[in-house]
Amino acid sequence: MAEWLEIPLQYHTERKIIHVDMDAFYASVEIREHPELKTRAVVISADPRENHGHGVVTTANYVARQYGVHSAMPAAQALKLIPRDKVVFVPPHFELYRSVSAQIHQIFHQVTDIIEPISLDEAFLDVTENKWHETNTIKIAMRIQQQIIQTTHLTCSLGISYNKFLAKVASDHNKPVGRTIIRPEQAQAFLQDLPIDKFFGVGKKTQEVLHEMQVYTGGDLLKIPQMELIAKFNKMGFVMYKHARGVDDSPVQERRERRSIGKERTYNPPIEVNERVERELRTISEQVAAALAKQQMHGRVIVLKMRNSLFETTTKRQSFDQYVVSAEQIFQIAWQLWLTHGNLSNGIRLLGITVTELDPRSFENIDLPLFE
Structure with missing residues (x-):
């Protein structure tokens, strides 16, 4: 039986990708509109006390998150976690959020038109070539962050790297108002110790199989041959193989199909x-x-x-x-x-x-x- 040939990897370390993630976006917009909520635990949901215990948490500010509240949690459960004198339930106002998101995207378009929106509060930007003719990606990120604050009075966290996978990882660090860069020479060292459950797309069932293969970290994953991963996990196996090596060859797509x-x-x-x-x-x-x-x-x-x-x-x-x-x-x-x-x-x-x-x-x- 002939051996399968490994699929070659495409390293695009020349790219300059920024992932912008607004900090607790919906809740932050509501607090901006109602500054008296700043020190309260703000939960974006119908109030279960007025809604027969019904409702689901859309998001929550960082005060509420300290109590363990998270997106998609039943609102009644959030009410049990937060002291009643601290919690404020605010019904979502999506038209307002969309209008603020449009302002933020206008700022993005000042620097580049290669923008891949993920949601109202999140997007990838390819700034390899940019309208500001700036070669320092950190300076671009700082300027974007400052302009968002000046225009909307809201904060964001930014991840900077040479591909989307790592930029997304980086933006989740140091929230809120964070700015993190992962350079090509740093990526492998970081991924070496990263727990396998932190790799994108690796759910509980996949984790169980990987643990049976003695894979617990990115370093462990690095030891598994490409074809073994593909045979076990199909397309996701190849994705994991690439991510363990800090590789993500998917470009920032200007227009994304909303499926x-x-x-x-x-x-x-x-x-x-x-x-x-x-x-x-x-x-x-x-x-x-x-x-x-x-x-x-x-x-x-x-x-x-x-x-x-x-x-x-x-x-x-x-x-x-x-x-x-x-x-x-x-x-x-x-x-x-x-x-x-x-x-x-x-x-x-x-x-x-x-x-x-x-x-x-x-x-x-x-x-x-x-x-x-």
């Missing part, structure tokens, strides 16, 4: 009890999660579609600052949307769940230790 993955089911006779809705949403969530896994995607927006016996269709959506991927996450969010907006008075003929604002699982929100 969605969803499933829906129709019912005859119509559903008339909540328990059945709960079972159906759990089944649909599992189907959507399986489809996401097959495409190696995850997203930031969950959309619940409902149609009653009068053929009136309603859609409700929830946006997050973290990626949603598991069936349980999808179900919990869809179920909270149903409890908040669902209505059985005319029966339910159709239920659907869609995940939008998708990205490859090679992009993931993580918190990492990095060089001081």
Whole structure:
């Protein structure tokens, strides 16, 4: 049997990539509009005390995060974690967030048009060639950060490196108001000790298999032959092989296809009890999660579609600052949307769940230790 030839790697260390990530964006915008909230634990969600315990956390400021609150958590759980005299629930105002995001993107376009938006609060910029004719990437990053503060009175954290993978890693360090650079000569040393669960796209099941292979860090991953990883993990194996070597050859794409993955089911006779809705949403969530896994995607927006016996269709959506991927996450969010907006008075003929604002699982929100 002939041996497979290894796929050659493409090293693009000449690129200058900046990943801009706004700090607790939605919550920061609300605090800017209402300065009296600055010292409070601000949770962007409907108030469960006024909403029959329903609602899901969209995001939270850093005060709330210190109590363990995070995106996609049930709002009722956030209420249990934070002292009642400290917490403030603020319903999301997406039109306001979109308008502020547009201001930020105007700043990006002052330096480059090679911009890959990830969400309202996050984007990659390729500044290898730039309108400012500046060769020092750190100076570009500092100027972007300063202009965002001056224009919007909001802060961001920046990651600087020679590819998107490392720039994304870097931006998650020293939040908020952080600025971190990973140079080509630093990357391998950093990745050597990076726990394998911190590599983008490596979920719990993949971790279990890697642990069986005695792979716990980037250094361990580096020892596994390329074809062994590909045989075990298919495309994700090659991604891990590249990332262990600080390689990511994907360019910053100016226009990104906004895709969605969803499933829906129709019912005859119509559903008339909540328990059945709960079972159906759990089944649909599992189907959507399986489809996401097959495409190696995850997203930031969950959309619940409902149609009653009068053929009136309603859609409700929830946006997050973290990626949603598991069936349980999808179900919990869809179920909270149903409890908040669902209505059985005319029966339910159709239920659907869609995940939008998708990205490859090679992009993931993580918190990492990095060089001081």
